[in-house]
């Protein structure tokens with residue numbers, strides 16, 4: 142939800158900021174802007190539309206400066222427009238800011254400033270920060286930022302420049318991510334690691350309400366009482382290439398293709414010595430009487446899959462809650478509940494709120510997170526990491542798959558600890574999990590049939606996904622993926638539920654994608670397949686249990702044999718590729734679907 146970047150060093154800031162914004166565009170892409178500290182003041186260029194539109198506008202402009210800030214926006218307050226784009230300036234153009242977050246009390250603050258004669262030019266909540274900083278400025282930007290942040294309510298990650306302090310860049314945050322990158326002769330501010338990787342892999346993670354005073358060759362941290370804070374410089378292990386497309390037309394395809402490696406790395410991290418392994422071993426299932434899995438979107442769907450695995454293996458009651466609902470339902474949890482927070486970014490506002498609600502009720506919290514140093518990674522009682530590397534496409538693929546394998550491993554370990562599985566049974570299952578990367582690679586080695594089938598589906602108005610039990614859980618993810626990137630209406634249904642209403646939507650040639658990886662439920666899902674075919678539907682059956690023969694109404698896609706409980710890790714790859722190729726054939730902007738942003742850091 143908006144990406145911000147800042148630079149102070151000895152080179153021209155403009156190309157560095159634009160390059161950083163390119164890496165952050167996944168966070169929002171309805172407008173973008175840049176401000177640099179030029180010789181005679183701030184030079185600001187803002188443009189509605191994608192970053193490319195801003196780049197075009199900058200062509201031929203000789204903007205120069207060794208300090209600057211940039212922003213790529215996902216609008217919350219005020220329509221996407223040039224004037225609502227960031228950076229925002231104070232009325233006297235002495236202060237320039239970029240903001241990610243929402244200022245909840247901006248109306249009151251704005252009215253107060255307007256009464257004092259301050260004139261606002263945008264409809265955004267963010268402009269109030271620039272105006273307030275300029276209004277309060279007393280010759281010391283650090284003091285002023287402390288004062289301003291004490292009156293802001295809501296969430297913010299901010300980069301701030303002041304005309305009168307030409308060498309100082311200030312960063313501060315609350316409930317939104319911000320990192321400070323340190324290179325030999327420059328410092329950076331960014332919403333996320335990929336924006337910095339080509340310059341440095343050394344970063345400081347800013348904590349809430351901390352303020353960083355950043356200069357070309359130094360950075361100092363302070364708390365709200367202006368006391369110095371000591372922070373350690375962390376090393377990022379992600380490579381520069383991991384944030385590049387590497388020859389693929391889209392990040393999404395690259396990330397789908399990376400899944401065998403990601404699965405291997407994540408499984409290894411949990412089964413061999415290291416922090417993931419240690420955390421998993423330290424959790425004692427016997428001290429819990431309930432597991433709650435929560436997250437948003439695909440992360441919620443990972444929880445839906447995991448529910449079947451935990452319940453079957455551990456015989457413990459598992460609830461799956463949408464994080465956006467969890468916090469408002471007065472959940473029945475206590476110190477005997479384990480609340481598992483699933484999140485790629487570790488910054489999803491609703492999931493963070495769910496975590497805080499769980500902690501307030503004394504539940505034990507476990508984050509399953511991809512981004513090191515993120516809020517959930519830092520605040521959850523325990524954290525285990527998916528080893529997916531940076532995920533740039535808005536539609537998650539590899540991070541989702543990595544979440545699934547960690548959840549399987551957790552379930553197996555819990556089942557053995559609670560005596561529901563013998564050591565041998567546990568080992569056998571772990572060996573099957575270790576075999577998943579090779580099976581995923583097998584699917585990815587032969588994607589032509591999926592590509593061909595998808596190319597025939599671009600005209601579909603509505604696509605249904607059906608499955609039973611765990612196949613239904615993964616159908617939810619298949620349907621979300623399709624909607625998200627192809628803009629085709631889609632719903633996922635438990636196969637047996639169709640006849641209770643939804644089957645009335647089936648017409649001649651409606652496409653139904655059926656998933657069947659459970660031998661014991663094959664005949665059940667197949668009768669649902671027959672029910673829809675007899676009402677005119679075409680079916681794409683993704684299965685490793687299929688006994689039927691293909692015909693003009695039924696297309697089969699064979700999956701490798703695998704334990705039913707682990708099968709979502711294979712079927713999801715087909716569903717991801719199906720969605721990808723439908724969207725690609727429609728010529729859509731797959732990595733940046735309309736109206737979406739990758740990290741939803743606002744409620």
Ligand code: AGP
Pocket residue numbers: 436437438439440483484485486487488489492535536537538622625739740741
């Ligand atoms: C999935 O493709 C989505 N882009 C979205 O549903 C995502 O999974 C959700 O917003 C949660 O994000 P998180 O994993 O970073 O918390």
